[in-house]
Amino acid sequence: xxxxxxxxxxxxxxxxxxxxxxxxxxxxxxxxxxxxxxxxxxxxxxxxxxxxxxxxxxxxxxxxxxxxxxxxxxxxxxxxxxxxxxxxxxxxxxxxxxxxxxxxxxxxxxxxxxxxxxxxxxxxxxxxxxxxxxxxxxxxxxxxxxxxxxxxxxxxxxxxxx
Amino acid sequence: xxxxxxxxxxxxxxxxxxxxxxxxxxxxxxxxxxxxxxxxxxxxxxxxxxxxxxxxxxxxxxxxxxxxxxxxxxxxxxxxxxxxxxxxxxxxxxxxxxxxxxxxxxxxxxxxxxxxxxxxxxxxxxxxxxxxxxxxxxxxxxxxxxxxxxxxxxxxxxxxxxxxxxxxxxxxxxxxxxxxxxxxxxxxxxxxxxxxxxxxxxxxxxxxxxxxxxxxxxxxxxxxxxxxxxxxxxxxxxxxxxxxxxxxxxxxxxxxxxxxxx
Numbered sequence: 001x002x003x004x005x006x007x008x009x010x011x012x013x014x015x016x017x018x019x020x021x022x023x024x025x026x027x028x029x030x031x032x033x034x035x036x037x038x039x040x041x042x043x044x045x046x047x048x049x050x051x052x053x054x055x056x057x058x059x060x061x062x063x064x065x066x067x068x069x070x071x072x073x074x075x076x077x078x079x080x081x082x083x084x085x086x087x088x089x090x091x092x093x094x095x096x097x098x099x100x101x102x103x104x105x106x107x108x109x110x111x112x113x114x115x116x117x118x119x120x121x122x123x124x125x126x127x128x129x130x131x132x133x134x135x136x137x138x139x140x141x142x143x144x145x146x147x148x149x150x151x152x153x154x155x156x157x158x159x160x161x162x
Numbered sequence: 163x164x165x166x167x168x169x170x171x172x173x174x175x176x177x178x179x180x181x182x183x184x185x186x187x188x189x190x191x192x193x194x195x196x197x198x199x200x201x202x203x204x205x206x207x208x209x210x211x212x213x214x215x216x217x218x219x220x221x222x223x224x225x226x227x228x229x230x231x232x233x234x235x236x237x238x239x240x241x242x243x244x245x246x247x248x249x250x251x252x253x254x255x256x257x258x259x260x261x262x263x264x265x266x267x268x269x270x271x272x273x274x275x276x277x278x279x280x281x282x283x284x285x286x287x288x289x290x291x292x293x294x295x296x297x298x299x300x301x302x303x304x305x306x307x308x309x310x311x312x313x314x315x316x317x318x319x320x321x322x323x324x325x326x327x328x329x330x331x332x333x334x335x336x337x338x339x340x341x342x343x344x345x346x347x348x349x350x351x352x353x354x355x356x357x358x359x360x361x362x363x364x365x366x367x368x369x370x371x372x373x374x375x376x377x378x379x380x381x382x383x384x385x386x387x388x389x390x391x392x393x394x395x396x397x398x399x400x401x402x403x404x405x406x407x408x409x410x411x412x413x414x415x416x417x418x419x420x421x422x423x424x
Contacts, residue, residue, distance in 0.1 A: 013241045021322060028326045032337075040338045041284035063339060100278030102207065110341055127278045132346040134212060135356040136203035159344060 042110045044160050045089035054115040062091060062121055063110040063129060064160045065153070071105055084109060084121070087157040095123040102128035108156060131156050167244040169386050176379045183376050190369030197362035205359075214272040216362050219347070220370040221265035225293055226328055228258025228374060232300070233325040236318030246382075248314045251321060252304055253381035257374055259297035266290060277341060285334035286342035293331055296324035 003011070032039055042063035048054070064084035071082040079096045082105075093111055103109060108129035113122045133152060135143075143149050198216035205212035235251035238244050269287070270280045281287065304310075304317035335344045346354045353360060394400065 010241055017237060017240060017322060021325070024323050025326050028330070032330070036338070039285050041282065041340050044339070100276070102276055102278075125279075127282070127341060128276060129341055130207060130276060130343055132343045132349075132354045134205050134208075134215070134346060134354070134359055136358060137206040138203075139356055140206035160339065 045091045086160040093121045100128040187372040194365030218268040220366040225262035236321035262294045284340040289331045
């Protein structure tokens with residue numbers, strides 16, 4: 001079967017466009033993998049543990065779930081101490097400032113600040129990170145009763161680790 | 163497929179669809195707004211703030227949908243030189259840009275009360291902002307040349323190369339950890355949104371999609387008519403010196419030419 005000239009040119013253009021797209025896609029993939037440390041928004045407690053000791057001058061973000069029962073106000077009445085976990089490692093955090101409304105025990109948070117030499121994360125900003133589940137309060141209540149809630153929390157912790 | 167790429171066929175096919183599609187859009191968005199604002203429950207954590215989702219998610223979907231459409235039209239215009247594909251891409255860009263901007267604005271308004279910040283440079287938010295810049299870049303580029311054909315060539319190339327950003331937007335929340343939560347709707351385990359909240363979301367997504375097609379048909383029509391007028395001007399039909407009879411003669415020719423040109 002012989003193709004007309006115009007058809008051959010159209011086909012050539014298609015191949016060229018396909019090749020360019022592949023090349024650009026490959027380049028983007030390589031670049032994003034190479035700069036992964038700057039693309040990620042925060043490090044999990046596990047990554048923090050792997051990287052430690054971390055230079056106290058280095059600013060970074062740590063993300064994880066607030067450990068149940070770990071939130072406590074310090075004696076000065078302003079500093080709040082809590083621990084952030086990904087169920088594998090736990091890092092203590094201390095923060096002076098206003099917490100977001102969604103800040104709760106068992107909830108995801110992302111804190112920005114630096115590691116002190118004692119291994120406590122000194123946060124200058126705390127943001128709440130909620131999960132992808134949306135439901136009415138009654139559904140949440142029944143999930144908590146049926147014990148399915150732990151499964152969701154375990155999954156959230158796993159996502160923090162990823 | 164190439165059969166439909168003719169402006170005359172486009173006009174013939176879309177003329178009867180347009181009124182029905184407009185009515186459908188109005189019904190979908192009206193019903194969607196009712197269920198979004200009144201007929202759906204509050205979220206167990208976010209309360210009424212969750213209602214921002216019913217604008218935010220459809221807007222994000224349209225931002226990506228329009229971009230994919232624009233890139234496909236760009237490829238068709240580069241490969242087969244269909245003028246209609248080029249017109250569709252040009253007509254889509256401002257609509258997609260508006261939806262993307264709407265997504266960013268509603269996201270910001272949602273982020274402040276929930277996360278505690280208007281904006282962060284995480285992978286999802288940043289890639290969505292890049293999507294907006296790609297739209298704006300496309301619109302600037304196609305109009306930057308005196309020769310519209312060169313403009314659409316450059317624009318199509320930009321739209322195609324920028325398409326690499328689309329999967330990055332979608333999967334950014336899975337590939338890297340972000341402040342933005344992972345996907346709630348299109349994900350492996352099925353939607354993570356309660357069924358009572360899926361209804362308004364589905365209505366709004368469908369409504370926004372239909373709205374886009376209404377706008378697309380109107381904008382393509384507008385462009386085709388503008389081209390026809392330009393062709394008539396060039397043919398000298400509006401010159402004052404011509405007699406009415408001669409003008410009538412020329413009008414036929416001009417219309418014929420405009421049709422043939424496209």
